[in-house]
Amino acid sequence: MNKATKIYIAGHLGMVGSAVWRALESKGYTNLIGKTFEDLDLRDQNAVNDFYNLEQPEAVIDAAAKVGGILANNDFPYEFLMENMQIQNNLIDGAFKTGIEKFIFLGSSCIYPKFAAQPLKEAYLLTDSLEPTNEWYALAKISGVKACESIRKQYGKDYVSLMPTNLYGYHDNFDLKSSHVLPAMIRKFHEAKEDNHSPVTLWGSGSPMREFLFVDDLAAAVVYALENKLDEYLYNVGSGKDVTIKTLAETIQKITGHRGDIIWDRSKPDGTPRKLMDVSKMKAMGWQYETELEQGIQKTYKWFLNNIKNFKQIKLEK
Numbered sequence: 001m002n003k004a005t006k007i008y009i010a011g012h013l014g015m016v017g018s019a020v021w022r023a024l025e026s027k028g029y030t031n032l033i034g035k036t037f038e039d040l041d042l043r044d045q046n047a048v049n050d051f052y053n054l055e056q057p058e059a060v061i062d063a064a065a066k067v068g069g070i071l072a073n074n075d076f077p078y079e080f081l082m083e084n085m086q087i088q089n090n091l092i093d094g095a096f097k098t099g100i101e102k103f104i105f106l107g108s109s110c111i112y113p114k115f116a117a118q119p120l121k122e123a124y125l126l127t128d129s130l131e132p133t134n135e136w137y138a139l140a141k142i143s144g145v146k147a148c149e150s151i152r153k154q155y156g157k158d159y160v161s162l163m164p165t166n167l168y169g170y171h172d173n174f175d176l177k178s179s180h181v182l183p184a185m186i187r188k189f190h191e192a193k194e195d196n197h198s199p200v201t202l203w204g205s206g207s208p209m210r211e212f213l214f215v216d217d218l219a220a221a222v223v224y225a226l227e228n229k230l231d232e233y234l235y236n237v238g239s240g241k242d243v244t245i246k247t248l249a250e251t252i253q254k255i256t257g258h259r260g261d262i263i264w265d266r267s268k269p270d271g272t273p274r275k276l277m278d279v280s281k282m283k284a285m286g287w288q289y290e291t292e293l294e295q296g297i298q299k300t301y302k303w304f305l306n307n308i309k310n311f312k313q314i315k316l317e318k
Helices: 015-026 045-055 070-075 077-098 132-155 181-194 215-227 245-256 280-285 293-306
Strands: 007-010 059-062 102-106 158-164 166-168 200-203 212-214 234-237 262-265
Touching (some): 045 077, 059 077, 077 132, 181 245, 181 293, 245 293
Parallel strands (some): 102 158
16 A cells, blocks of 8 residues: 555545545545545446446445434335445445455444443344344445455455444534434534523433544544554444443533533433444554544534534435
């Protein structure tokens, strides 16, 4: 890998892809490729194959996916399963058939069983049932992990999967119908503050525990995996620390300056009781996170305020 290596970042306009692009540019990489959904529909196998044959990238980072929170996963199960499999299968198979030796597949901690022991180890994959509220997205990502593993096992190519914990940061999705918990809270608390500090209603009890990672830290992990050959096919990427949803809400409330009440709607689902990643394997390889949660939320809220008129809606290229 050198600074002129041609690297294709699928999903380069999304939160993760744009962070990876920034991280690579900051390290001096000069030959980066990105395509918008209008230029390349990743669900179209022929279009992806034509792109690979034309551009001949030397490495691929798959940060493209159809994403969303509990509500979106519940309402659109078929799209979350099928479109994600189409995107990743076309990218992985096309890369393999074009002879690309380096492929980094990005997934999610939701691939692990709902009631797996904590912290979540890579070895827990496929040992029990998934969380029902996002199993469609999880099943798609599991198939991508296994596709990369099989190519690695059968053909010896350097295809590796990185499973990040809950991500947040610049270019996040703040659409309340499709966003994840942290950006949704930022928007809710901000708007409630603007509305004379009106009450904020949040789903569930606030008791589940979640781990969060600033997206620029994930980008650093991707660059590390790009520049080094990792020993195994699957690595967790996270902070190794978690907080209750209640603590998260109170932290965001403080940062946004909201002074109203928080109301917990216990009629709504909590989801998985705890999701903490065991990140010891990645740490042993030489990478660990840098951004603490409060610092990351402050950065994200500042970005939110600077881009408040242009909230990013759910898009396929993300």
